[in-house]
Amino acid sequence: xxxxxxxxxxxxxxxxxxxxxxxxxxxxxxxxxxxxxxxxxxxxxxxxxxxxxxxxxxxxxxxxxxxxxxxxxxxxxxxxxxxxxxxxxxxxxxxxxxxxxxxxxxxxxxxxxxxxxxxxxxxxxxxxxxxxxxxxxxxxxxxxxxxxxxxxxxxxxxxxxxxxxxxxxxxxxxxxxxxxxxxxxxxxxxxxxxxxxxxxxxxxxxxxxxxxxxxxxxxxxxxxxx
Amino acid sequence: xxxxxxxxxxxxxxxxxxxxxxxxxxxxxxxxxxxxxxxxxxxxxxxxxxxxxxxxxxxxxxxxxxxxxxxxxxxxxxxxxxxxxxxxxxxxxxxxxxxxxxxxxxxxxxxxxxxxxxxxxxxxxxxxxxxxxxxxxxxxxxxxxxxxxxxxxxxxxxxxxxxxxxxxxxxxxxxxxxxxxxxxxxxxxxxxxxxxxxxxxxxxxxxxxxxxxxxxxxxxxxxxxx
Numbered sequence: 326x327x328x329x330x331x332x333x334x335x336x337x338x339x340x341x342x343x344x345x346x347x348x349x350x351x352x353x354x355x356x357x358x359x360x361x362x363x364x365x366x367x368x369x370x371x372x373x374x375x376x377x378x379x380x381x382x383x384x385x386x387x388x389x390x391x392x393x394x395x396x397x398x399x400x401x402x403x404x405x406x407x408x409x410x411x412x413x414x415x416x417x418x419x420x421x422x423x424x425x426x427x428x429x430x431x432x433x434x435x436x437x438x439x440x441x442x443x444x445x446x447x448x449x450x451x452x453x454x455x456x457x458x459x460x461x462x463x464x465x466x467x468x469x470x471x472x473x474x475x476x477x478x479x480x481x482x483x484x485x486x487x488x489x490x491x492x493x494x495x496x497x498x499x500x501x502x503x504x505x506x507x508x509x510x511x512x513x514x515x516x517x518x519x520x521x522x523x524x525x526x527x528x529x530x531x532x533x534x535x536x537x538x539x540x541x542x543x544x545x546x547x548x549x550x551x
Numbered sequence: 552x553x554x555x556x557x558x559x560x561x562x563x564x565x566x567x568x569x570x571x572x573x574x575x576x577x578x579x580x581x582x583x584x585x586x587x588x589x590x591x592x593x594x595x596x597x598x599x600x601x602x603x604x605x606x607x608x609x610x611x612x613x614x615x616x617x618x619x620x621x622x623x624x625x626x627x628x629x630x631x632x633x634x635x636x637x638x639x640x641x642x643x644x645x646x647x648x649x650x651x652x653x654x655x656x657x658x659x660x661x662x663x664x665x666x667x668x669x670x671x672x673x674x675x676x677x678x679x680x681x682x683x684x685x686x687x688x689x690x691x692x693x694x695x696x697x698x699x700x701x702x703x704x705x706x707x708x709x710x711x712x713x714x715x716x717x718x719x720x721x722x723x724x725x726x727x728x729x730x731x732x733x734x735x736x737x738x739x740x741x742x743x744x745x746x747x748x749x750x751x752x753x754x755x756x757x758x759x760x761x762x763x764x765x766x767x768x769x770x771x772x773x774x775x776x777x
Contacts, residue, residue, distance in 0.1 A: 362588040362718045366617045366711065386768065391592045393771050395710055396725040400763040407773045414775070464777075477725065477749070480703045481710035484621055485592065488714075492588045499622040499703065515777060523703070537626040542612065545619050547633045549640070551690075551741060 356533050358494040365492045372496025375457040375528035384493050391489035395481040403469030404482050407462040414512060419455040421508040423447055454503060457526030462509055464519040479522035496530035499523045582759050584720040591718045598722025601683040601754035610719050617715035621707040629695030630708050633688040633739060640738060645681040647734045649673055680729060683752030688735055690745040705748035722756035725749045
């Protein structure tokens with residue numbers, strides 16, 4: 326005969342187990358394409374290590390097609406997206422970054438490691454950054470109608486681009502200092518008529534990182550007064 | 552007896568009619584909530600005239616909850632979102648904008664209209680801008696860890712906020728000069744420790760405007776070289 330108390334305990338145990346599984350699933354980083362905008366907001370990550378799998382040109386175009394729909398001052402649409410897939414160019418950017426870091430090391434006084442150790446750690450870091458099959462340099466054109474407004478238009482388009490990439494299942498990261506402006510200018514021959522917003526790798530992540538710890542929502546909101 | 556040619560012609564006519572209806576539907580501006588990210592990218596508009604319907608606080612929080620997930624330098628999360636629903640404050644911003652425009656008119660030399668005509672047109676313009684039930688001032692905190700990077704972090708969060716608002720069925724517009732920084736600073740008592748990214752109304756549009764004419768996708772893309 327069934328014992329109601331036993332059934333209750335079994336159900337409670339089952340519930341606890343399912344909840345535990347749910348927690349595990351929530352902890353696991355999401356992957357793959359997603360079309361629901363709330364999921365995409367949640368699932369975008371800054372990715373710094375990529376699989377070499379090629380990104381189809383149609384996907385690159387879809388990302389840029391989304392990026393160009395960002396808000397833009399007076400509809401000026403000042404953006405250019407420089408797409409780099411040439412491995413030789415990518416490797417030259419990487420080597421230029423390593424050499425720049427080594428020059429900084431050589432001119433610095435507070436050396437905590439040997440030059441060899443430093444070079445090894447720098448090469449390792451840039452191996453990740455430069456492991457993607459595609460790089461997109463987000464630029465604004467200084468000759469656009471309202472160049473003083475490009476500093477708003479530029480990052481918004483970059484933000485859209487990265488959401489679109491995530492929706493298609495690709496990782497990105499908004500890079501400024503780690504791949505210096507001077508390196509992209511020199512290796513990719515970017516003229517002074519453009520301002521670089523950022524450069525981002527685009528590719529399938531080796532793994533989707535966990536989210537960085539975030540402040541509580543309430544810390545961002547001020548109702549009626551600061 | 553059925554005449555195959557007649558059936559073919561009828562089907563062709565039906566197809567033309569359906570295509571015509573499809574074109575009409577495509578021309579009509581989209582409205583209402585949308586969760587598909589590609590639709591949201593396409594359907595966001597700059598809206599400048601709103602219905603007075605209140606925006607539930609849960610929706611405002613959902614927008615800000617999305618905005619704070621934007622990429623941020625060194626995870627600094629430098630944002631504050633000042634939410635204004637107090638009609639008195641909104642009207643004071645509106646009047647400050649009108650008075651500022653009138654002072655500019657008075658100090659200008661090239662007057663193409665009378666002061667009365669100018670004031671009437673300015674009041675009409677600001678009636679639209681200030682018709683929303685909610686205003687969100689997007690700010691970055693100059694005391695954040697990396698203030699030199701806020702000019703990237705700020706617009707990206709604003710872009711996210713506007714996408715989230717559109718997903719929930721609300722219109723927004725990225726306002727800088729039209730509601731001057733000085734006006735929001737003065738009326739809303741924003742201290743100098745913050746930098747304003749923009750202010751945006753949030754509300755249900757009187758109508759969803761057609762998209763501004765956009766350049767062709769290919770004009771934005773540079774493959775391998777500019």
